[in-house]
Amino acid sequence: MKEPIRVRTTHQAxxxxxxxxxxxxxxxxxxxxxATLDAIVKRGRPLKKGEFLFRxxxxxxxxxxxxxxxxxxxxxxxxxxxxxxxxxxxxxxVGLAGMDTEAYPVSAQALETTSVCxxxxxxxxxxxxxxxxxxxQLMRVMSREIRDDQQMMLLLSxxxxxxxxxxxxxxxxxxxxxxxxxxxxxxxxMSRNEIxxxxxxxxxxxxxxxTRFQQNGLLESEGKEVRILDPIGLCALAGGSxxx
Numbered sequence: 001m002k003e004p005i006r007v008r009t010t011h012q013a014x015x016x017x018x019x020x021x022x023x024x025x026x027x028x029x030x031x032x033x034x035a036t037l038d039a040i041v042k043r044g045r046p047l048k049k050g051e052f053l054f055r056x057x058x059x060x061x062x063x064x065x066x067x068x069x070x071x072x073x074x075x076x077x078x079x080x081x082x083x084x085x086x087x088x089x090x091x092x093x094v095g096l097a098g099m100d101t102e103a104y105p106v107s108a109q110a111l112e113t114t115s116v117c118x119x120x121x122x123x124x125x126x127x128x129x130x131x132x133x134x135x136x137q138l139m140r141v142m143s144r145e146i147r148d149d150q151q152m153m154l155l156l157s158x159x160x161x162x163x164x165x166x167x168x169x170x171x172x173x174x175x176x177x178x179x180x181x182x183x184x185x186x187x188x189x190m191s192r193n194e195i196x197x198x199x200x201x202x203x204x205x206x207x208x209x210x211t212r213f214q215q216n217g218l219l220e221s222e223g224k225e226v227r228i229l230d231p232i233g234l235c236a237l238a239g240g241s242x243x244x
Contacts, residue, residue, distance in 0.1 A: 156200045
């Protein structure tokens, strides 16, 4: 079994230069405050597809911000089954769930070549005392994670397979758009099986739904490439609005 990859400090882009800074950092931080945070951030070589950032049960000592690529987080059940708990895109934080027990309750694994910023939590905790804007940003991130968990519980308990996958695609679309990418054409880093595991569906069901969406003119899909043809219709199926 391969060991988790530990991020090692290298001379790379800083927070002030990062195009993701408006998503990752509080807008109210001034240049001096950003420099204070930047001083504790560790950046290292990218993770290759399949490499672990950390494993379930590892000691919690840092949180991570995705700079490029994507990660999945998952836990392993008592019978050895993998339960995916989330997919993480650039600017999103990973590892906050380890604060409570001081151990990561999930594993984080690269879905593709992925770069992260490692933020030692003890140093972050010290800086957050000095920078209330940063502390509020962390609270917002944790609040968003709670909300997302609640929405996922609703998704799995109330919605049909078509509604689950439509909701998943609409959510991804909005997240890609927020990062300056196309809202209607993007690549899925995760497999159909991983989508099914996340949404509580068999891989065969996921494939059938994608085929049905194509037949109904909602999207085009070739391999992992997806092009949404009818965003209004897809949003309606998901139970939401096409407004972003």
